[in-house]
Amino acid sequence: MRFEFKLPDLAEGMVEGEIVSWLVDVGATLKEEQPVLEVMTDKATVVISSPHAGDLLEACYEAGDIAEVGSVLFVLDVEGAGAVAPSQETQPQPKPRQPKKAGSSVETQPYSDLEVLDEAPSSSAHPPVPRGSGKILATPATRRLARELGVDIGRVTGTGPAGRVEKSDVRSFNPGGAPGASAPQAGAQAAPTPMAAPTFVVRPPQGEEQEERVKIRGLRRVIHETMTRSKSTAAHFTYVEEIDCTNLVAARARLKPIAAEHGIRMAYLPFIAKACLLALRAYPKMNAVIDDAAGEYILKGHHHLGIAAATAAGLTVPVVRFADDLTLLELAARIHQLADGARSGTLTPDEASGSTFTITSLGKTGGLFATPIINHPEVAILGIHKMEPRAVVREGEVVARQMMNISLSFDHRLIDGHEGAEFAQRIKGYLEDPELMMLEMS
Numbered sequence: 001m002r003f004e005f006k007l008p009d010l011a012e013g014m015v016e017g018e019i020v021s022w023l024v025d026v027g028a029t030l031k032e033e034q035p036v037l038e039v040m041t042d043k044a045t046v047v048i049s050s051p052h053a054g055d056l057l058e059a060c061y062e063a064g065d066i067a068e069v070g071s072v073l074f075v076l077d078v079e080g081a082g083a084v085a086p087s088q089e090t091q092p093q094p095k096p097r098q099p100k101k102a103g104s105s106v107e108t109q110p111y112s113d114l115e116v117l118d119e120a121p122s123s124s125a126h127p128p129v130p131r132g133s134g135k136i137l138a139t140p141a142t143r144r145l146a147r148e149l150g151v152d153i154g155r156v157t158g159t160g161p162a163g164r165v166e167k168s169d170v171r172s173f174n175p176g177g178a179p180g181a182s183a184p185q186a187g188a189q190a191a192p193t194p195m196a197a198p199t200f201v202v203r204p205p206q207g208e209e210q211e212e213r214v215k216i217r218g219l220r221r222v223i224h225e226t227m228t229r230s231k232s233t234a235a236h237f238t239y240v241e242e243i244d245c246t247n248l249v250a251a252r253a254r255l256k257p258i259a260a261e262h263g264i265r266m267a268y269l270p271f272i273a274k275a276c277l278l279a280l281r282a283y284p285k286m287n288a289v290i291d292d293a294a295g296e297y298i299l300k301g302h303h304h305l306g307i308a309a310a311t312a313a314g315l316t317v318p319v320v321r322f323a324d325d326l327t328l329l330e331l332a333a334r335i336h337q338l339a340d341g342a343r344s345g346t347l348t349p350d351e352a353s354g355s356t357f358t359i360t361s362l363g364k365t366g367g368l369f370a371t372p373i374i375n376h377p378e379v380a381i382l383g384i385h386k387m388e389p390r391a392v393v394r395e396g397e398v399v400a401r402q403m404m405n406i407s408l409s410f411d412h413r414l415i416d417g418h419e420g421a422e423f424a425q426r427i428k429g430y431l432e433d434p435e436l437m438m439l440e441m442s
Contacts, residue, residue: 001077001078001079002057002075002076002077002078003052003054003075003076003077003078004072004074004075004076005036005048005050005051005072005073005074005075005076006070006071006072006073007039007067007068007069007070007071007073008069009069010039010041010046010349014041014069015068015069016066016067016068016069017039017040017041017046017066017067017069018039018040018064018065018066018067018217018218018221019037019038019039019061019062019063019064019065019066019067019073020037020038020039020040020045020063020218021037021038021063022036022037022059022063023035023036023037023038023047024036024037024056025056026056026057026058026059027055027056028055028056029053029054029055029056030050030053030054030055030056030076031050031053032050032051032052032053033049033050033051034049034050035047035048035049036048036049036050036056036074037059037073037074039067039073040218040219040222041349044347044348044349044351044352044353045219045345045347046349048073050076052076052078053078054076054077054078054079055076055077056074056075056076057074057075057076057077058074058075059073059074060072060073060074060075061073064215064217064218142165142166142167142170143208144206144207145167145170145171146165146170147206149170149171151170151173153165153170155173156169156170156173157169218313218314219311219313219314219315219316220313220314222314223314223315226375226376227373229376230373230374230375230376231373233290233292233376234290234374234376234379234411234413235411235412235413236371236373236374236409236410236411236412237409237410237412237417237420238371238372238407238408238409238410239407239408239410239417239420239421239424240369240405240406240407240408241405241406241408241424241425241428242403242404242405243403243404243405243406243428243431243432244392244401244402244403244432245268245387245401245402245403245404245431245432246401246402247432247433247434248268248271248402248431248432248434249387249402251271251434251435252266252267252268252271255328259329259332262329264329264332264333264336265332265336266329266332267332267335268387269307269332269335269359269361269384270328270331270332270335271328271431271434271437272359272361272382272384272427272431273305273307273320273323273331273335273359274328274331274430274437275427275430275431275437276305276357276359276382276427277303277305277323277324278426278430278437278440279423279426279427279430280303280324280357281324281440282423282426283419283422283423283426284299285297285299285379285414285415285419286357286379286380286410286415286423287299287300287303287356287357288300288356288378288379288414289356289377289378289379290377290379290411290413290414291377292377297379297414300356302321302322302324302356303322303323303324303356303357304319304320304321304322304323304354304355304356304357305319305320305323305355305356305357305358305359306318306319306320306355306356306357306358306359306375306378307319307320307335307338307339307358307359308358308359308360308361308375309338309339309342309343310362311342311343311345312343313345316342316347316352317352317355317358317375318338318339318341318342318347318351318352319338319350319351319352319353319354319355320334320335320338321350321351321354338351355375355378356378357378357380357381357382358374358375358378358381358382359381359382359383359384360372360381360382360383360384361383361384361385362384362385362386363386364386365386366383366384366385366386367385367386368385368386368405369383369385369405369406369407370383370385370407371383371407371409372407372408372409373409374409374410374411378411379410379411379414379415380408380409380410380411380415380420380423381408381409382406382407382408382427383406383407383408383409384404384406385404385405385406385407386404387402387403387404388402388403388404389401389402389403390403406424406427406428408420408423408424408427
């Protein structure tokens with residue numbers, strides 16, 4: 001019996017999903033609940049499994065295609081035989097595809113012109129291909145040689161693969177012959193070319209412009225749309241402050257071995273996260289989201305902390321839900337857990353959505369400061385920059401201290417300048433004197 005599996009609504013407000021990869025081939029016999037394909041929503045990548053056992057008859061989309069909610073993703077023969085192919089009148093037309101092997105990350109694509117031109121030189125076993133009116137196949141180096149020798153490359157017979165013109169074809173070209181004719185490899189040598197007058201001539205730039213078009217898809221497409229939406233709606237302003245982290249470095253050094261006894265790696269990020277959470281208590285407007293359609297802002301009573309993470313696919317924001325309820329050790333463990341999930345692409349939709357405030361960091365490559373883009377529809381984001389020893393003045397003396405800059409971007413439609421500055425100073429106070437955080441933890 002024929003069974004059509006349609007794309008379900010995998011997240012609130014979802015209207016479409018991108019096909020990331022197929023995990024099985026057309027014709028494969030599937031078990032119930034066997035993973036079939038990966039679909040990316042605006043929030044997370046989700047593995048879709050087969051609801052029934054049967055044979056996979058059709059895969060209706062290719063990897064990289066966008067499927068609307070309710071459209072048919074794949075077709076099963078749940079009895080394993082006797083299914084009839086869908087007619088054009090009753091079924092959506094699937095795009096032709098060659099499904100990848102399970103675990104493969106490379107799709108089969110035809111060679112582009114560029115790939116053909118960049119093949120390694122082959123032996124002379126290829127017979128010459130007469131030049132027609134089609135595209136001339138030749139490497140940039142061969143084309144340059146033709147220009148230098150004054151040879152019309154369109155008249156040269158190519159002896160390389162698929163009629164590609166080789167350097168030897170250009171050198172042996174007989175301009176007195178018929179179009180497309182080359183001189184024989186053996187025989188009388190060509191007359192020597194007269195030496196040019198020793199006049200210095202500035203030659204025009206040589207070479208060919210090259211470009212590659214890359215489809216914006218997957219996580220990069222989600223980032224593209226999210227950043228565009230944020231910059232086109234939120235009125236960004238950024239506040240930069242310098243933090244003396246000397247005491248923070250000492251506090252981490254004391255707690256690091258204790259955390260290690262519990263199997264937890266204690267970095268600086270949990271301290272920074274805790275400082276933000278405590279500051280959000282004092283400034284609840286920073287923990288709001290804006291509903292542009294309704295003309296309202298929503299004060300969130302819970303704290304779902306987004307931690308931006310760089311992955312091979314692009315920037316991902318895993319979310320520490322109810323972060324305010326976690327101890328410093330629990331916060332460290334959860335951040336590490338989510339970072340692993342982001343890098344492996346195994347975050348659940350709940351783990352990749354719903355943040356109310358976001359922290360972004362480039363670690364050691366963080367530079368002096370930057371302008372982080374607000375994670376729409378939030379109203380504030382904290383950017384962390386590199387920590388390093390710097391010469392500063394303390395009590396009239398120049399001393400070395402562990403210094404770090406922070407950059408906070410705010411939505412000026414809701415957050416006034418003095419509010420943003422006071423919020424930044426509250427975070428600064430906690431980081432410069434970490435023991436204050438211990439006094440305020442509930």
